[in-house]
Amino acid sequence: MFIEMSDDVIPIAIVSTAMKSALKEYPATLYNDFINVNRERVMKERETSSGTNGLNDRYFSVAVDLNNDGYVFSGSVTGKRAVYRFDNKKSEKIISIPGHDSFSLKGDKILFPNNVKVKDRYSRSDLFYTDMKKRNIKRLTFDGSVLETVFGKSDDIFYTSFRDGINRITHAKLDGTVIKEWDFPMLNSIYSLTISKDSTKIAFTGNRHNHEKNIFLFDLKSWKLLEINIEGEQYSVYFQSKNELVFSSGRDGFIIPMKLDLESGKLIQLYRPQLVALFPKIIGDDLFFIAFDNDGYYPAWYPLENIDAGNVEKTDIIQITDDDSPELKQTLELKNSRFYEGLFPSLIVPDYRGSSNTHTAGFNIEGESNDLQRFYSLHLSKTFGSVDRWYTTVNYFDKSVLPGFRGYFSYSRDTSTVDEVYGIKKISDRFNTGFSLSGSFNGFFYILPSKLVKSSNHIRVSLGIGAIDENISDSKDPLVVTPEEKNKVFINSSFSYTTSFSFNPGSYYLFSDMERFSLNLPVVLQKSLFDDSRAITFSPVAKLSFLILNNGKLGFITKHSLYTRFLSDSYFSLGGHELGMEMLDIKSILLGGAGSTVTVRGYNYGALAGQHVYYTNNELRFHLFSINKGFGTVPIMFKNLQGALFFDMGTASNDINLFNKQFIAGVGGELKLYLYFIYRVPIMLTFGMAKGLTTKGEYNWYFNFGNSF
Structure with a gap:
């Protein structure tokens, strides 16, 4: 909603x-x-309930494979996501898989959807398969937008997906080869996929447009779709036997486990409404389910009660008409879709960075076409104070042109004082434009017998043109010689390779991805069109984050950045929350925007400069307390308050021997307010204080949208 x-x-x-x-x-x-x-x-109610047995362990982001023989669920212990088997006494870990929202387990084989980056810009959930015994991993879909999956009777699988605005169910072989695929345009959603014991029917929960969420039955032979109307909204469902369904039903403010006999239409309530019972399943004489309290979700079990809840009349089982019947599809494409449809801005987010000496205010706009082929982003900002700058970037992605195609444009106007005594100012206008092509490879590998690590690899090449136009104002004293103006036009080409490893999907409490390592290795080549001047820039960045406490409330992040330039006398600047234009140019060519703007906190912009610079940012981040609150019509939800202690250091030189030169270092602390803007966009508001420890260091405060890096 x-x-x-x-x-x-x-x-x-x-x-x-x-x-x-x-x-x-x-x-x-x-x-x-x-x-x-x-x-x-x-x-x-948990304190007063009797007979319910649950574990003390608490989980977040819980999913359950109800089609398995036992009670198997996945959960995140504040970031360390794994699949567990619950036997009413303990939970035993089966395998760790980062970043999945659903899964299906059959013996040593497991299916799981996982978000992967597609065509440089966006993420889609694709289906992966692994045999834990053979330790092999295979990607089964590409740009598949997979939601849920289940093993079939033999070596086949079923999965649901949402692509091009249509919900689908796909029957495929275990190697990913599609056998059949059905479109369900009449349905607004499909959840909780389950297959009957004789593999002739599929049951799932979902809803038709403007209808409550109900249970649907789909006959795999006749392709007939039935909707079962039951009071309230229906959630997870599975086949207990050939003609019996067990599901959870929302009634009177409770979520109650129910059983339905498909032949007689008789409804049985399996548990009194003492606890919210999610993902119910009957095993022997007991009911297993997922409950929750103030600390999170946990597996529980309770003796069956079998309370008569009445009947579902035959008239309440509706066959979807022929006009709305599912369609068998083998090829998928959007028809009659114009390239510009849907490109009106769908997201506008304000941007601000402020400190004791500089302030930057602006906004970001994003839009995407209805056919998901085109996407654009626009950034505009104005910096004032010790730095006077206008800066804008535009990125346009279009995979209908070429896979991974990006067109980019950036422009900046930087005004600086060359000589305060004689009032000499320099105005620098810069622009870069061009295009890039990229490709990605995502996969998993085992580092332990029961632990998977996600690997992502990304390659991008670009070609473009850039220009610099410098104008120097005349001095107030006619005897003073003004600096020489520099006007250049040059060809830009670049190559970058990025690799990253995700050990866990992140922390429930800390905003940034945790348990992750990434390394970016970009090279930019520049050649002047008017003379023989040229430049080579190498700017690798390495970042590592990990959790210190298993509860996910304490983590450490370290980032190391190097900018080194050859065959040129231009330089990079360090200090504060503003990047120099040389760094911004490199980032616009490689990434399409400024990205992180922090170098060394506790200093003003330009504290150090050189052709070769290195700096490192290190933060200890921790959760202070949860808020989970919004206010009236204001479209903002406050999640929690966090804190951070940091140490930054940097050095600069005109020769490659960086570490024998002068360095600067700063320490400080931050408060971070984690919230959701317009109910779905995560934003971090950061307020910090920093103290520079060396020459030119000072106390300064700052405030910005987002983490500092």
């Missing part, structure tokens, strides 16, 4: 007010009620 309503940014307050009229509550109030009031109620 929040995702759908947040697609248009400008009328968000109107939409929020309209929702209050329809739902009798503001969206923020609904959010508060679920996170706080409902959990408090559940916690109190």
Whole structure:
């Protein structure tokens, strides 16, 4: 609901007010009620409930494979996501897999969707398969947008996906070869896929447009789709036997486990509403499910009660009409889609960085076409104070031109004082434009018998043109000679290779990805069109993050950056929260924007400069307390408050022997407010204080959107 309503940014307050009229509550109030009031109620009822048995371990982002013989679930212990088997006494870890939202286990084989980067710009969830015994891993889909998956009766699989605005169910071989694929244009969503014991029917939960979430039955032979109307909204479902379904049902503020006999239509309530029971499953004489309290989700079990809940009448089982029946598809493409449709800005996010001596204000705009072939981003900012600068970047991605195609443009105007005594100023206009092509490879590998690590590799090449136009104002004293103006036009070409390893998907409490290593190795070549001057820039960046505490509330991040330039007398600057134009030019060619702008905190811009610079940023980040609260019609949800202690260091030189030269270092602390803007865009508001420890160091404060790096 929040995702759908947040697609248009400008009328968000109107939409929020309209929702209050329809739902009798503001969206923020609904959010508060679920996170706080409902959990408090559940916690109190847990204290008074009897006969329920649960583990003390708590998990986040829980998913369950109900089609497995036992009770198998996956959960994140604040970032360390793994698959577990629960046997009513303990949870035994089966395998660690980073970043999955669903999975299916069959013996030693496991299927799991995982987000991978596609064509340089966006992520899609593709399906992976691994045999834990043979330790082989295979990617089964490419740009598949896979949601859920389940093993078939033999060496076949089924999975759901949402592509081109249509929900689909695909039947495929274990090597990924598609056997059949059905479109369900009449459905707004498909969840909780399960297959009958005789492999003739599929059941899932979902909803038709403007309908509540119900259970659907799809006959794999006749392709007939039935909708089962049951009071309330229905959630996870699976086949207990050939003609019995077990599912969770939302009724009267509770989520209750139910059983339905498909032949008689009889409904059985399996558990009294004492705890919220998610992902229910009958094993022997007990009911297994996932419960939650203020600390998170946990597996639990309870003796079956089998309370008669009435009947589902035959008239409540509806066959979808022929006009709405599923369609068998073998080739997928959007038809009659114009290239410009949907390119109106879908996201506008403000941007601000401020310190005791400089302030930068601007915004970012993003948009994407309806056919998902085209995407653009625009950034515009103005810096004032000790640095006077206008800066804008535009990136346009179009995979209909070439896979991984990006067109880019950047422009900046930098005004600086050359001589304060004689009032000499320099105005530098710079622009870069061109295109790049890129390719990605994503995969997994084993580092332990039961631990998978995600590997991502990215290659990008670019070609473009750039120019510098410098204008020097005349001196107030006619006897003073003004500096020489520099006007250049040059060809830019670049190559970059990036590799990263994700050991876990991140931390529930800390905003940044944790348990991750990345290394970027870019080279930029520049050749003047008017003379023989040229330049080679090498700017590698390495970043490592890891959790110190298993509860995910304490982590450490270290980043190391090197800029080294040959065959040129231009230089890079260190200090503060503003990058020099030489660094911005390199970043616009390689990445399409400024990215992180922090070099060494506790100093002003230009504290050190040279043809070769190195700097490192190191932070100890920790969770302070959770908020989980919004306010009325304001489209902002506050999640938590974090803190950080940091140490930065940098050095610069005109020769390659950097570490025998002067260095600067700074220490300080930060407060970070983690929130969601327009209900879905994560934003970090950071306020910090820094102290430079060497010459030119000073106390300064700063405030910005996002983490410092």
